[in-house]
Amino acid sequence: MKDIKKKSSFLADYVKDVIDKKYRTRSLAAEDLGIDESVLSRICSGKRPGVSESIVEGICEKLGLDKAEGVLRLFLTKHSKIRQFFTNPRKPILFRILLPDSNDKTINPEKISKTHTPVPLVSSEALDGFISLKQRAAEHALIPKNWLQEGHNAQCTRVKGDSMAPTLPDGSIVAIDFDSRTVQNGSIFLLKWKKKVVIRRTVFQDSYLLFCPDNV
Incomplete structure (x- = not known):
């Protein structure tokens, strides 16, 4: 746009x-565009025009303008609360590459689109399994496609604190698969505990399932 x-x-x-x-x-103009002059006056004055998408498409076609953009602008004229997401300057989207092995630097830039997929990198407070417009991620992480099953919803976030050190030091970036809920002994899970998002390792002990930090 x-x-x-x-x-x-x-x-x-x-x-x-x-x-x-x-x-x-x-x-x-109104006669040639096939609309009432009062309607044209409302459109040009910036008031809510009260016209249909088909009328706007017809006007744009007569004027040699893009019909899709005309319809979008009609929508934004009617819905002021959504305008901010189209008028705010777009910041560059940052990407970080997540590697299974931090010492492995064998990334082929020409083939990365085939081997990796972009995942939103958000704060832990925004981890809800989805990204709303207000929480639109300004930063993404590129993770290997074989980490995720097709169609699964994923997000990335930064680890806060040292509870999972040395496995996940403070500031580490982790990818979370929100559709993977199979619990295995020794696997790492993200969970909400007392209104906080925490990362813990699962441990089977007797008949109990424990969520334990790594720094103990």
């Missing part, structure tokens, strides 16, 4: 200047 300036409305910003350059009067 092209750069959107905050003027009267997204739709008005898109069509008004083109209409004024192409037609001598709004009356002639």
Whole structure:
């Protein structure tokens, strides 16, 4: 989507200047566009136009504008709360590569799209199994595709504290598969405990399942 300036409305910003350059009067413009002049006036003034997507598509087609962008701008004109996600400057997305072995540097940049997949890297507080618009990740980690089963939902986060050291030192990046829930002895799990997200190792002891830190 092209750069959107905050003027009267997204739709008005898109069509008004083109209409004024192409037609001598709004009356002639409305007649050629096949809409009522009062509707055209509302569109150009930035008010909620109260028109359908098909009308906007017809206007854009007559003006030589992209119909898909016109419909999107109509949507954003009607729904002001969603505009912030299209008007805020987009920050560059950062990527980090997760390797099974930190000493293994054998990554082929030309084939990385075939061997790795991007996973959102979020704070532990945002780990809900999904990413909402407000929690959109600005940073991603590239993890080997063979770490995840196809269709599984995954996120990455940074380890806080030394409870899992030396296996996972403070600041380590871990990938979490939210669809993998098979408990195995000695495996590492992320769980919510007393409203906090923690990472622990599972230990079978007698008839109990324990979640233990590694630094004990």
